[in-house]
Amino acid sequence: MLRLSLLAILSLLSVQILAATHTLIISGDSSGGAVSTTFNDVTHAFAITGNSFINGADWITLVGTTRAYLTFRNTSLVAAYDVSPSGGLTLAGSPVSVPVPVYVGVTHNSSFLFTASYPSGAIATVPLSPEGLPLGPAATTTFAAPDPLPSPQDQARPHSGIVDVTGQYLIYPDDGLDSLHVYKIGATSATFLYDQPSPKRPSGPRHAVLSGYPVISTWVPRLHVVNEEDNSVETWIMHYTPHNVSLVLQGSAVSTLEVPAGMNVSTAAELLISPNGKYLLASNRDAVALATGSIAVFRINPPTAKTALTRISITSSGGANPRSMSLDKTGKWLAVVNGNSNSTAMFAFDQDTGVLASEPVANLTGITVPQTVVWLEDRKTPTATEAEILGLQRGH
Ligand SMILES: *[C@@H]1O[C@H](CO)[C@@H](O)[C@H](O)[C@H]1NC(C)=O
Ligand SMILES: *[C@@H]1O[C@H](CO)[C@@H](O)[C@H](O)[C@H]1NC(C)=O
Ligand SMILES: *[C@@H]1O[C@H](CO)[C@@H](O)[C@H](O)[C@H]1NC(C)=O
Numbered sequence: 001m002l003r004l005s006l007l008a009i010l011s012l013l014s015v016q017i018l019a020a021t022h023t024l025i026i027s028g029d030s031s032g033g034a035v036s037t038t039f040n041d042v043t044h045a046f047a048i049t050g051n052s053f054i055n056g057a058d059w060i061t062l063v064g065t066t067r068a069y070l071t072f073r074n075t076s077l078v079a080a081y082d083v084s085p086s087g088g089l090t091l092a093g094s095p096v097s098v099p100v101p102v103y104v105g106v107t108h109n110s111s112f113l114f115t116a117s118y119p120s121g122a123i124a125t126v127p128l129s130p131e132g133l134p135l136g137p138a139a140t141t142t143f144a145a146p147d148p149l150p151s152p153q154d155q156a157r158p159h160s161g162i163v164d165v166t167g168q169y170l171i172y173p174d175d176g177l178d179s180l181h182v183y184k185i186g187a188t189s190a191t192f193l194y195d196q197p198s199p200k201r202p203s204g205p206r207h208a209v210l211s212g213y214p215v216i217s218t219w220v221p222r223l224h225v226v227n228e229e230d231n232s233v234e235t236w237i238m239h240y241t242p243h244n245v246s247l248v249l250q251g252s253a254v255s256t257l258e259v260p261a262g263m264n265v266s267t268a269a270e271l272l273i274s275p276n277g278k279y280l281l282a283s284n285r286d287a288v289a290l291a292t293g294s295i296a297v298f299r300i301n302p303p304t305a306k307t308a309l310t311r312i313s314i315t316s317s318g319g320a321n322p323r324s325m326s327l328d329k330t331g332k333w334l335a336v337v338n339g340n341s342n343s344t345a346m347f348a349f350d351q352d353t354g355v356l357a358s359e360p361v362a363n364l365t366g367i368t369v370p371q372t373v374v375w376l377e378d379r380k381t382p383t384a385t386e387a388e389i390l391g392l393q394r395g396h
């Protein structure tokens with residue numbers, strides 16, 4: 001009897017020791033807030049713990065655990081925030097005006113931030129102080145060229161930006177011009193190098209992730225792009241030379257849907273890579289076959305394979321319009337904001353097998369039209385030197 005209860009106490013203790021409480025921040029468009037939440041990975045309790053009451057917050061990018069950058073579409077601002085351990089945000093420094101931003105990122109050494117403006121067809125950079133505070137004004141470029149192809153996008157629509165593994169190049173997927181704008185990173189801003197057009201136009205490049213070295217030490221760096229107009233994921237091998245990088249297509253694009261939706265049904269949105277570099281996850285804001293949003297999982301094949309990606313599953317996202325999603329750094333938990341269901345679903349994911357659970361373990365309500373979800377955790381951006389990449393390329 002006594003032994004049994006001791007055992008019970010011990011097992012209870014070990015569960016408590018093994019349980020981790022994660023903090024996530026979720027921005028909500030019309031709830032006017034950046035909401036702090038916690039998720040317990042044993043009890044699966046997912047709860048709202050605070051609200052920073054920031055009006056109109058949209059995209060959130062975290063740098064370490066104490067600095068965040070947020071975009072404000074309604075007021076055309078980008079701003080830095082101090083982040084508290086519980087996920088509370090306090091404005092740091094002054095917001096800077098940029099063309100209607102839908103995305104903000106920062107360089108590896110936090111020398112400047114960059115924004116992409118889907119509505120106004122522009123990009124902007126803002127230098128940062130050593131403390132990571134924006135030093136306005138922004139340097140902006142508006143892409144004048146009209147979209148040469150008949151498609152739902154009639155002009156330039158840069159949607160996001162991504163820094164390569166060496167920290168030297170900045171690439172903007174532009175879903176209006178169906179092109180990747182490649183820039184060289186300088187001390188406080190970036191210089192245009194060239195445009196890499198999509199092979200199949202219109203396709204609508206929206207967001208991108210990197211794979212390969214150093215996460216997988218034998219694989220050259222690749223750029224995977226999710227296209228929102230033809231609902232596909234496309235893979236480019238990044239081939240480095242001492243003063244340039246070329247993008248070389250690997251195989252053809254792979255659909256994010258079971259049954260292609262057809263042109264002008266824009267559904268693919270977010271793209272993620274598992275922390276171990278083996279799988280990609282793409283969200284579909286409303287997958288035709290499922291009548292809700294969905295998440296497509298792709299296995300990443302080696303850079304030498306004929307096809308870069310193999311789609312292995314499509315799973316309901318647990319609600320409508322999954323525009324943003326985020327994996328925790330252990331690759332075990334996928335948080336998906338279902339904007340049009342006013343809910344955020346938490347799914348178990350196995351990054352060794354690529355299996356995404358078919359039902360969420362938790363479904364958080366109470367945030368109106370959630371926009372972006374991020375895990376408040378110390379996550380290192382994988383980096384490499386150009387010499388390491390050139391050496392790896394020679395070995396191939
Ligand atoms: C921002 O603009 C959108 C669209 O006009 C509106 O629905 C939303 O309520 C606005 N948000 C704030 C915080 O003003
Ligand atoms: C897609 O939309 C564009 C612009 O509205 C139109 O010109 C084109 O015909 C449409 N394509 C299809 C396949 O519906
Ligand atoms: C940050 O990196 C860029 C690109 O390598 C470089 O030009 C710049 O000098 C660096 N800034 C600092 C403060 O280290």
Ligand SMILES: *[C@@H]1O[C@H](CO)[C@@H](O)[C@H](O)[C@H]1NC(C)=O
Pocket residue numbers: 193194244245246247
């Ligand atoms: C850099 O590479 C791109 C893509 O291969 C090429 O179009 C461009 O001309 C190159 N630029 C220089 C300066 O070599």
Ligand SMILES: *[C@@H]1O[C@H](CO)[C@@H](O)[C@H](O)[C@H]1NC(C)=O
Pocket residue numbers: 317318319341342343345360363364365
């Ligand atoms: C999550 O909650 C929302 C809002 O109540 C609901 O629409 C959605 O179906 C739920 N999803 C799941 C998988 O329970």
Ligand SMILES: *[C@@H]1O[C@H](CO)[C@@H](O)[C@H](O)[C@H]1NC(C)=O
Pocket residue numbers: 340341342368369
């Ligand atoms: C989400 O919340 C908004 C604002 O309260 C409401 O207008 C909308 O109907 C809600 N959507 C759903 C699916 O409940």
